[in-house]
Amino acid sequence: MRQRHKPWADDFLKENEHIVIPNAIDNKGEWQSIFKNGHPIHIEVGTGKGQFLVGMARQHPEINFIGIEVSKSVIVSAAEKVLDSGVENLLLLNEDAADLREMFTENEIATIYLNFSDPWPKNRHEKRRLTYRTFLEQYKVVLDPKGKVIFKTDNRELFEYSLVSFNEFGMKLEEVNLDLHAIEDPLNVMTEYEEKFAAKGQVIYRSRASF
Numbered sequence: 001m002r003q004r005h006k007p008w009a010d011d012f013l014k015e016n017e018h019i020v021i022p023n024a025i026d027n028k029g030e031w032q033s034i035f036k037n038g039h040p041i042h043i044e045v046g047t048g049k050g051q052f053l054v055g056m057a058r059q060h061p062e063i064n065f066i067g068i069e070v071s072k073s074v075i076v077s078a079a080e081k082v083l084d085s086g087v088e089n090l091l092l093l094n095e096d097a098a099d100l101r102e103m104f105t106e107n108e109i110a111t112i113y114l115n116f117s118d119p120w121p122k123n124r125h126e127k128r129r130l131t132y133r134t135f136l137e138q139y140k141v142v143l144d145p146k147g148k149v150i151f152k153t154d155n156r157e158l159f160e161y162s163l164v165s166f167n168e169f170g171m172k173l174e175e176v177n178l179d180l181h182a183i184e185d186p187l188n189v190m191t192e193y194e195e196k197f198a199a200k201g202q203v204i205y206r207s208r209a210s211f
């Protein structure tokens, strides 16, 4: 993702710690006490500039959302969107989601969204794909037993790889959509990447799976 250099990002994040929560590990098992409403928690790994989660937070006031984004300059853009939108059911974490078990306790999460995750096409980088089995092991721990992993991508190879990975892990595939935009779905909230790829005529894939 292209990033503008934002030297003021540290100051901005310091001023907006009510949105971009620092030290996520300190809140492991305590996220409900920040939202204070008992609503289920959905997270997105690799939130980018936040368009998807802001749209989802608007559409679903009955759900709490947490976006995790490793890039500081990118999460600043997401935080600006949260501020502009005024949504109160969305928090951001400027963290590397290498191990979600550090930030969330067992069963704390109801849904994990993976949107247009980096494909890591080289075989030797397979372990970096967010649908590699070691990531699925973490997702299984932090998700509640009925929890879902919802995955969207334009990358056919990553999609096929991920379906096989879910299947080999024993996950149940509840949806496999090979052309998400073939039928207009007013409830589908588009991500920045989704908009960009769809505008170029690329097919968008989506799956929903549970453990």
Ligand code: SAM
Pocket: 001, 045, 046, 047, 048, 049, 068, 069, 070, 071, 074, 095, 096, 097, 098, 115, 116, 117, 118, 191, 192, 193, 194
């Ligand atoms: N989800 C957005 C969308 O669909 O428009 C952004 C997609 S972009 C290809 C992937 C994003 O994931 C980047 O912003 C990148 O910084 C972030 N990312 C990659 N690995 C990550 C990790 N381990 N933890 C948190 N964010 C990560």
